[in-house]
Amino acid sequence: MFPVLQNVGGVAITGLANWWTSGTKEKLMSQLWCSSHEDVSHFFQELRKYGGTLSLDEKLRLLTACDFTRNDEWVAAMAQGLYDQGVSIFDPIVNGVSLFSQAERNYAQNQNDQLLRALLDVAIKEGSVIKYPDGSVFLGHLNEQGLRHGIGIVKLSAGDLFIGKFDNHELNGHGIWRNKDNTCFYIGEFRNAIFCGQGKQVSAGSEYVGLFEDNVRHGKGVWTSLVLGSQEKYDGEWVADRQEGQGVWTSPDGQIVYMGTFVKGSFDGEGVMANSTSRYEGAFKNGQKHGQGKLMSFISQQYSGQLMLGEKKVDMPIRKITVESVSQGIFENGTLHGEAIQTVHTEAGVEEYAGRFKNGLRDGPFLLTKGNDKFSVTYIHGERQGEPQPIVATAGCVPGCVVS
Secondary structure, rough: OOOOEEOOOOEEEOOOOOOOHHHHHHHHHHHHHHHHHHHHHHHHHHHHOOOOOOHHHHHHHHHHHHHHOHHHHHHHHHHHHHHOOOOOOOOOOEEOOOHHHHHHHHHHHOOOOHHHHHHHHHHHOOOOEEEEOOOEEEEEOOOOOOOEOEEEEEOOOOOOOEEEEEEOOOOEEEEEOOOOOOEEEEEEEEEOOOOEEEEEEOOEEEEEEEEEEEEEEEEEEEEEEEEOOOOOEEEEEEEEEEEEEEEEEEOOOOOOOEEEEEOOEEEEEEEEEEEOOEEEEEEEEEOOEEEEEEEEEEEEEEEEEEEEEEEEEEEEEEEEEEEEEEEEEEEEEEEEHHHHHHHEEOOEEEEEEEEEOOOOOOEEEEEEEEEEEEEEEEEOOEEEEEEEEEEEEOOOOOEEEEEE
């Protein structure tokens, strides 16, 4: 059982004559704050069943409870119940407060549109909305010219909602758009009912916070996947609803990060891509490594170790990165393809291969350098053809001669 609130907002709760005892009703009303929407509906049903009515102060108390963020069903049940109790949508019940003025206040102070949406459903049911030839309806105020003006809510014939402050009949400034089933919505700046300026858009599986123009993402913004378990994210520039310009992208598994230039939604231009085993810095085209670049491959190992923290040894994980190879040259469609230099780190030492690569494999004659020694070696499709031949400079032989 929830505790009984004796006095909320300075408004005391009084009993109703010829109804339940004041203590019973007071207890029920107090518990509505923490109850489900089914309990709210049941409260008003019992009220009608026993012929009870609410005083102005009690109506006001329940009405102002709608200014807290609750689930949509709770607010809808409260709005319908108060309307059934004779609380007009527009006519003030006490102290200038009406259902609609409370909804206006909720939206103006917190961008909370729950009560506005609940009142729209009540008004449509009661036939008290303003109807237009295109099938849309409006709940709110009109100016002297009969144009929508001030905070209000429009429902299109397709079911979409536009909520916010209207000026000269159109939504301008801060507002909210929701689709028919409320699975997609936009909260932010509007210009003549079009997304324009800073805003937040949530659709099935993703969220975008940033700049809009003409109803699409345009400017700086952050897109984040809302798919369970996904870490995919893009933080950067947008043009005409696509990633365009400088940005940072993280893969769904969180293992790959790209930072650089985007063109039409793909990696294109100079950039850096890294994961747990490699790092590439250079040119991209159509989402692939393409052009001059440098690829570093490495092994990342984590083990337990001890570090000194002051005078104490502390156990903590230590990560060790060992470089396997560094390839620098021409890339095509994601792999080395053309003239390149590849440095390989082995247990025996460092080996440097200079030659031509094809589809990521050594293909053709190569100059192999090991320390101060140089060798000539040939590869075909990545397979070495024979043993490396030493290259030495001797009397009567220019540097680069192969000793036979």
